[in-house]
Amino acid sequence: MKRTRSLLPFLLPGLLLYAVLFVYPSLTGLYYSLTDWDGISPSNRFVGLEQYGKLMDHIVFRKSLGNNLKFMLAVVLLQSSVSLVLALQLWRKSRFHTALRSLYFVPTILSSVAVGFIWTFLYDPTLGLLNTSLERGGLSGWTQNWLGNPKLALYSLAFVQAWAHIGQMVILFVAGLQSIPSELLEAARMDGGSRRQVFFRITWPLLAPAATIVVAYTTIQSFKAFDLIFTMTSGGPNYSTEILSTFIYSTAFTNYSFGLASAASVLFLVLIAAITFIQFRLLRADRITY
Amino acid sequence: MLLRFTRAALLTGFGAAVLLPLLLVGGASLKSAPDFYADPLGLPKQLFFGNYSALFENQPMWSYFRNSAAVTLGTVGLALLLSGMLAYGIVRSRSRWTQAVYAVFVLGLAVPSQVNMLPIYSFVRRLGLTNSHAGLILVSVSVLLPLSVFMLAGFMRSLPHEILEAGSIDGAGEWRLFATVAVPLSAPYFAATAAFLFVIVWNDLLFPMMLLNGREKLTLPLAMLQFRGEYVSNYTMLMTGVVITALPMILIYVFLQKYFITGMLAGSLKG
Numbered sequence: 001m002k003r004t005r006s007l008l009p010f011l012l013p014g015l016l017l018y019a020v021l022f023v024y025p026s027l028t029g030l031y032y033s034l035t036d037w038d039g040i041s042p043s044n045r046f047v048g049l050e051q052y053g054k055l056m057d058h059i060v061f062r063k064s065l066g067n068n069l070k071f072m073l074a075v076v077l078l079q080s081s082v083s084l085v086l087a088l089q090l091w092r093k094s095r096f097h098t099a100l101r102s103l104y105f106v107p108t109i110l111s112s113v114a115v116g117f118i119w120t121f122l123y124d125p126t127l128g129l130l131n132t133s134l135e136r137g138g139l140s141g142w143t144q145n146w147l148g149n150p151k152l153a154l155y156s157l158a159f160v161q162a163w164a165h166i167g168q169m170v171i172l173f174v175a176g177l178q179s180i181p182s183e184l185l186e187a188a189r190m191d192g193g194s195r196r197q198v199f200f201r202i203t204w205p206l207l208a209p210a211a212t213i214v215v216a217y218t219t220i221q222s223f224k225a226f227d228l229i230f231t232m233t234s235g236g237p238n239y240s241t242e243i244l245s246t247f248i249y250s251t252a253f254t255n256y257s258f259g260l261a262s263a264a265s266v267l268f269l270v271l272i273a274a275i276t277f278i279q280f281r282l283l284r285a286d287r288i289t290y
Numbered sequence: 291m292l293l294r295f296t297r298a299a300l301l302t303g304f305g306a307a308v309l310l311p312l313l314l315v316g317g318a319s320l321k322s323a324p325d326f327y328a329d330p331l332g333l334p335k336q337l338f339f340g341n342y343s344a345l346f347e348n349q350p351m352w353s354y355f356r357n358s359a360a361v362t363l364g365t366v367g368l369a370l371l372l373s374g375m376l377a378y379g380i381v382r383s384r385s386r387w388t389q390a391v392y393a394v395f396v397l398g399l400a401v402p403s404q405v406n407m408l409p410i411y412s413f414v415r416r417l418g419l420t421n422s423h424a425g426l427i428l429v430s431v432s433v434l435l436p437l438s439v440f441m442l443a444g445f446m447r448s449l450p451h452e453i454l455e456a457g458s459i460d461g462a463g464e465w466r467l468f469a470t471v472a473v474p475l476s477a478p479y480f481a482a483t484a485a486f487l488f489v490i491v492w493n494d495l496l497f498p499m500m501l502l503n504g505r506e507k508l509t510l511p512l513a514m515l516q517f518r519g520e521y522v523s524n525y526t527m528l529m530t531g532v533v534i535t536a537l538p539m540i541l542i543y544v545f546l547q548k549y550f551i552t553g554m555l556a557g558s559l560k561g
Contacts, residue, residue, distance in 0.1 A: 003383050006464050010379035011391055013437060014372035021410065021432035022398060029409035038410060086304055089297050102547055103305055106312070109543050109550065111493030113511040114532045117518075119310050121318065121525055127330040129314060164308070168554060175555055217558050224402050227495040231515065245404035252408050253500075262408055269405045276400070 022033030032262035039258030051263035061264060063239050065249040065271075067154055068223065071243055072275075074158035075222040080214050083166045086201075087173030101174065112164070116231030123147050147233055150240035157232060157241055161225050169214050176210025177203070196255045216279055223272055244268045318529040323545075326526045341530040351534065353506060354513040357423065361498070361509055362491045364427040366484055369438050372431065375482065377442035378468050382454070392443065398436035403496060411500045426501045430491055438483055441556050445479035448473065478549075485546060486553030492539060510535045 033051055037044035055061045086104070090097050107115060122129040123146035131143040146156040180203065188198045226245040228237065235242035235250065242250075244264065252261035318326055322338045345351060380392045410429055419425030449472065457467045473480070498509045508516065514531050521527040543550055 001298065004385040004387060005378040008381045010382075010464070010468070012390065014376040014439070015391060017372065017428065017432050018395070018398070018435050021413070021429055022406070022435070023394070025408075025409035025413045026401065026406045029406055032409060032412075041406075082304075086300065089301055100301055100305060103308055103456040105551070105554075106540065106543070107308060109489050109493075109539050110536050110553075111495070111511045111514075111539075113493075113495055113514045114536050117514065117528050117532050119317050122311055122530065124525075127327070127525075129331060131310070132331055154454065165309070166304070168558070171551060171554065172558055213558060220402065222351070224404060226404055227493075227511075230495070245402075248404065248408065258412070260409060263409060265405045269401060270400065272405075275398065 003178060019212055029170070029262050032259055033266050035259045035262075037258045037262075039252055040254040040256065044259070047259070049197060051259045052267070054260060055263055055267065058260075060242060062249060064235075064242040064244050067239075067241065068243040071154055071158050071161075071225070072219055074155055074220045074224075075161050076215060076218050078158065079162040079169055079218050080211070082162065083169035083214065084173055084211070085168070087170045087177060089093050091174045091177040093178070101167070101170060104170050106167065107164040110164070112225075112227035113231045115160060115164050116228050119163075120147070120155075120232055137240040148237055150237050153233055153237065154239045157225075157229055158222075160232070161222060161228060164228075165221060169218065171212050172214050172217070173207070176207050176213075180206045184186065213282070216276060219275060219279065220272065223268075246269075313503060315529045315532050318526055319533045321526055323524070323526050330525070341526050342534075345527060345530050345534065349517070351508070351513075354508055354510050354526070358492060358508060358509040358511075360422055361426055361430070362488060364423070365430040365434070365491045366487045367404055368427060369431045369434050369482070369487055370442075370480055370484055373435055373438035373442050373483075374473065375468070376435075376439050377446050378464075379470050380439070380443050381446045382464070391537070392439070395436045395439045399440060403433050409502060414501060417447075421502055421504050421507055423502075423507065427496060429497055429501065432492070433497070434490065437557060438487060441474070441483045441553075442479065444556065445476055445483075449475055454550075478552075481546075481549045482553035482556060485549040486557045488542075489539070489550070 032044075034046060034048060035044040036047050036050075080235070090100055110118075125131055125143070125145045125148065128146075130146060134142045136142060144152060147153050184202055184206075185198060188202050191203070223243075224245070225243065226249070229243060229246055230243055233241045236247045245268070248261045248264050248268065251257050251264065314331060317332075317334055318330065319341055320334045320337050320339070322340060325335060325338065376391070376395070380388050410433075414420055414425055414429060417425070419428070453471060453475070454467055457471055462470075493511060494509075495511045495515070498512045499515070502508060502512065505516075514528075514535055517528060517531050
């Protein structure tokens, strides 16, 4: 007890800042979601659950919810599978492997605004890399308006999101692979296990914790892709790339429906919590420890 | 043989997928506008630095750069100080209260900033702290505290406990133990945490966009968005902006890679 008291000065400053600028606003957000506040005027009216009811019938909200799930699935599938395949080829501590991993990591440290600009250029329908390459390769029928086609734009963005973070996930997978005791793999091979058997019986089960982290992290990351989407399409064309965070932003700051946007934020949090919970249930279930 | 070939193709393939876009951006920034539109993807016929000088002449680039540096250093510095102290308190005392404090921070990890950006914004406006770097720094620190407390407490748990106990028996106070034992011993951990936070803050768009509006206050990512309005599909200028924003980060990464990687690993394990 005496020690706790002498440690109090270490805890107080951080705790105070956190309480004032994080915890307290979060709670007021919950309250705003029950009002009709526009975000500016000094007064607001308590409307109960009305904003939540409005959201249920709100076409753009429903669309952004669906887009968010599609975006999440596309990013998680692409990012986790590519990074797993690369990590399996690239997990040694050799200089060559380390150098390549460092190169792969570079897009991760770039700002989403920079990444967004880079890919807006590469996706440009007339002078970008993608369409130019397709035309020169004799596939001009395949050229696309990558960001302008409402059916395609969300997936074009998912591709960029994965491009930027595959290197990060490779490093997470490699950390998992390097923690597998090499004696285990050698023993399995000495006993005549084929490559395939060794992978499915030993490597894969032991990689499960790393895979759990990669999938969970990628999911959350895809929900936070605000900066990238805001930079590249701002939710357009025709709301085809609107996700929850861009919806919340434009509802609050362009349409001045602060109450409605706050209700969407609360639902956003509930959704993230639910998805995280389900994932951990599913993925932790088949964890194996040797 | 075939396997080895596929493996090499795969690894260089993704390497090219990372490198080629970056080279194209660098190339575009070194072409004059007519050269660029004649051949957007080829090598520059002659190196043209006009975009760089134009950008520095027409935009207060140094001021954007200073703003980004001030906000990033201020945020990372304050976050490390506060979370270092918190982590020390949490690791040193095992009372129920300190563990509850830790739990409150870990809970904050689950709340993405897009969820509470609105109430934070309206609260900061009520305090009159919008369009000020100090306000942005305080908000960024409070949003990052859960992450940095989690990382540093995780690291500090692995410090040999006996050293602190021995110091404590010798009569050293907690502040002295913190400053002369705990911090020096965890210096590499502080560096890793700093690198991880640095990337997040330097690149952040959301909070600067909500809290800053004066041209003289903008940070680099925010200024870049502004360029897009001014140089509508003027790719050579935009790509020059990308190079200028990204270059400092890439240089730091090249020299301090180790810390970026350990920091990223520790920061991602929060799942």
